[in-house]
Amino acid sequence: MTTTADALALGLSRDQALAAYTTVCRARALDDRRFLLNRAGAIAFIISPRGHEVAQAAAIAALQPGRDRFCLYYRDFAAALACGFTSAELMLSAFARADDPSSGGRQTPGNFGSRRRGVIIGSSTVGPQIPKAAGIGLGLKWKGEGALCYVSFGEGATSQGDFHEGLNFAAIHSCPVVFFCENNHWAISVPQPLQVAGAGVAARAAAYGIPGVVVAGDDFFAVYRAVAEAARRARAGDGPSLIEAQVLRLQSHSTDDDQRSYRDPGELAAEAEHDPIPVFQHQLEELGWLSEAEDRRIRAALEEEIDSATALAEAAPDPDPSTLSRHVYADG
């Protein structure tokens, strides 16, 4: 775990750290609310970021939303918030409303997209964003303005051929890409040993002659440092890096899944004790950057924010059925 001294050495300001902490708490509060809404039958389907939030927020904190590009995946709720999505917007997407900024209710929630924010709309398909990020990186390299492309995915996605093709291309052309794997050791019910041959995801970087780093996903500062270093390399023209953040999946894969049917109860119980949010909170307290009172204030404000986000989304209109055939082509 990063020590206080290490953290201070990163040059991250208290404001930045607290903003990230707020993002993390916002993601969690949103998630809690979505589960309530799901149980009440108000929304259909949830993929939860629970356990990944700190790693996601740390990664984005080390980058430059507004300047960089972000190819996120379906579990990246905290990352999306860090890129500028609001609670209300994510609620609109949970309710599949017309004003969902990502897709107007067309895609399942978790497929984040916003051109003006540099968040490239993904699909539910696992893997294809990885070589796409290499292409975006190539374009950014040609532009020469120092922007980079961040792309995230689970360890399951690394099994796809597209993972290999993307890393190979980006490495050959020194594309400014940060490959960020959120390794929660499970792809739905398939555990890492049946998914990833060899020592792990980061160990694959060497195959392409690029840096590969393993980092504890509940250590905000460690993730921040790893991504900041990868970003520095990318912006300097030194090419891509692969970062493997080890996290826990503190929920089932989705509300369509029940992990108790395939996981060891003891292991599940033990993991439940390792929520990364208290760890981050504790780090901030150690640094003297967060008091209990401040924490309560943040969380209370978030409750209100999410109340109104929910109210807004509940009241928002569904997509007009007559728009079904729009945007198949540019002139449609």
Place this chain on the structure above:
Amino acid sequence: MTTTADALALGLSRDQALAAYTTVCRARALDDRRFLLNRAGAIAFIISPRGHEVAQAAAIAALQPGRDRFCLYYRDFAAALACGFTSAELMLSAFARADDPSSGGRQTPGNFGSRRRGVIIGSSTVGPQIPKAAGIGLGLKWKGEGALCYVSFGEGATSQGDFHEGLNFAAIHSCPVVFFCENNHWAISVPQPLQVAGAGVAARAAAYGIPGVVVAGDDFFAVYRAVAEAARRARAGDGPSLIEAQVLRLQSHSTDDDQRSYRDPGELAAEAEHDPIPVFQHQLEELGWLSEAEDRRIRAALEEEIDSATALAEAAPDPDPSTLSRHVYADG
């Protein structure tokens, strides 16, 4: 280069080595004849194994045709001969005759297949045989009879997602597979630096936790040793290995290509001096296993063999057009 003492230590008999040498010379003689026939307009299209023959023959010499499975690729003429294909059969395929044992004239030459010989019919598509070999290896592992699956491909094929998927699967399940890359540093006109990021093909094995070995493809004994070791591991249940044999492509990619249009003339001239066949011949002479007279006898016999193979293939009938629709399905 392997020394005489090294070679003797491999336990390979003189007969075995001379058989492999004969295979190498047969492949070359066939190739020479095919070029003559091509220039005369008698056959349409050639992919040449020139420069790869010694590596191919060495690899197959370390395996057990009749017991093992072989997924070859289009440049594997010496490998196919080592697996039991005859000169006449390969000529039948060059002429696209009905009796071409691989495909009855349906595929371009170089797509070798024979169920009874354990040579799995490939397609012209680059890459798909690699994960297929993992599946064959899985089946062989289940049977538990100690057989293995050998699969070969160029370094260009390693860029395909299928390469990654195949190695990952085979490594996870310890499938008895020998992955053999014939790295000639060119994929048609694309040189290795634009194809393979990182240190090279063998360096990718570590990503999957399996052995990766680079070997000089003109050193028969070195290739033999590497493949024999990989085979030993595979049969013992220790899983797959990746071998990268560095070879030269002493011809253009195919008769549809002219490498002088994209390669440096000096480099081409220098490479032309490095034919692996004289190297192998010299090694055998050093060992006292081959005399000049013996060599002449072998080559003279091959000339005759190829004369009659050509005569046979020239006279053989074309496929009957009425068979066009056969074998789309089992009952057709």
Place this chain on the structure above:
Amino acid sequence: MAERTLVQAVRDALAEEMERDPRVCVLGEDVGLKGGVFKATEGLQARFGPERVMDTPLAESSIVAVAQGLALEGYRPVAEIQFADYSFPAFNQIVNEVARIRYRSNGDFGCPLVIRAPTGGGVRGGLYHSQSVEAFYCHVPGLKVVLPSTPADAKGLLKSAVRDPDPVIFLEPKKLYRAGREEVAEGDGALRRLGEAALVRAGRDVTAITYGYLRVVTLQAAARLQEEGIEVEVVDLRTLRPWDVETCLGSVRRTGRVAVVYEANRTGGFGAEVAAELAERCFESLDAPVTRLAGPDVPAMPFSPALEQAFLPDADRIAAGLRRLARF
């Protein structure tokens, strides 16, 4: 005989075939302990072990490639692709490799394997869990394509697919997985031959040829039209490649009117093949144009219920199309 849902019937078919033939094995993402995301393989790993029921890495191209390798070694693999939408990463393995191996080897090799995948929409899966992919595979010589819509058909056709010497794409309409139950036979008594359509409702006025989930909706439309005095004959194709041209021709020659009803994108859908063939071969019996009632040309069912409903042909729309045809 026991009452079974469609997904249970799939599971029973797999279990029976694995019991019958030790070469049969199952592989795919999450098919093991979890039993598949739709539970189609539930309990099979406990019963047959982790080799015969194998969780694969998340890589569809290799799932098909490994299945093919196993088939070449004499096994009878049944690969699950978690959603038909995710068969595309395996498209090259399916089309260039699996489908063409018999032809390219001049009959020396065959590749008996089954690729199962849930297909179609209507379960709020959004754009990437709702696609209808049959047209892609129906255009590939060397493949067979099956798309059942009842528990008994699913079981009987899957058992036949497993025993078939050729590769079979087996698409299961996910909206029907738990939509109803029916008595399903056991063992060889359950077998249904590939390539045979079912005349599921007799009628003299209009023929509706359909398959998959829209069979259910077409039957609803037919019931409604009966009240108006229009008798609709409904044919469920069940197997799309090869499809049962004779049964369809027979029906259309009787009624003189035919609509092909399918959920997939209209343009280039498999219904175009059916319509084109019938239009050519029934020309002299036709009293009205061969009509297609199909899904719109948008990528797939959106997640929003409002849009999902706008996509999926319902009984009203199908009835309207058939009524128009009857009155032509």
Place this chain on the structure above:
Amino acid sequence: MAERTLVQAVRDALAEEMERDPRVCVLGEDVGLKGGVFKATEGLQARFGPERVMDTPLAESSIVAVAQGLALEGYRPVAEIQFADYSFPAFNQIVNEVARIRYRSNGDFGCPLVIRAPTGGGVRGGLYHSQSVEAFYCHVPGLKVVLPSTPADAKGLLKSAVRDPDPVIFLEPKKLYRAGREEVAEGDGALRRLGEAALVRAGRDVTAITYGYLRVVTLQAAARLQEEGIEVEVVDLRTLRPWDVETCLGSVRRTGRVAVVYEANRTGGFGAEVAAELAERCFESLDAPVTRLAGPDVPAMPFSPALEQAFLPDADRIAAGLRRLARF
């Protein structure tokens, strides 16, 4: 104006568009120094440099993915797939990603790119260098599909494809690459609009709708039939998605007889869509069944010339089909 072969016209189109618009770039296997295996990009790397004309690794999925990434950054990439048969490893990127990005983002993103690939048979390429793949892509909402058969069409349509805001699959009949020359205009004067068929021969007895290499053979058949007093009207679709329904309807309503002539595998080919649509919409004008004259249902053209010839519809076979129709 200069005389150009089809492959030269492709090259000219690329050069002109790259000259006109600095965002246009070319990528693919061997497109650089070698200039492509068919020389469609010859000289472009020397002229525009190794970034704008980039040799990629041998990995089609990433070729399309990288092109897409560049498109998202505002470039106008033209990706070459060396043979249409090798587009299948990229099928997921093309269908699930490229084609659907505008729809899934509700119009926020677009993906203007062109994927060029030589298609079809007749050059002794064997089973894996001869396939006709258009039906797969024509079934995908979000894609446009172009398949020209003359130098001027190739140039004009490729230039329009490069400027189109949507992804275009641009298939080039390799058998016609060097089959003949014609005068081809330069600059914007060369432009041809996507979606417009060409009525390439007028005739009052039968309509033949075709595209690609078979346009040539259909015209030969039409010339032969003229000697017998049968006047064939020939329509070259040129763009398959969207296809020019109106021009086809107009012709069929005049002649009352129509054959759709295509080289691809008959079952589920794009000709099925054309036939189905015309059969439905011209019902009252038809004097004979809408007929398909297509390639057989075998994987592709075999390497053996005897078998290749048996696959490819020739003028005799097409004339026979049209004659039957005229006399129906």
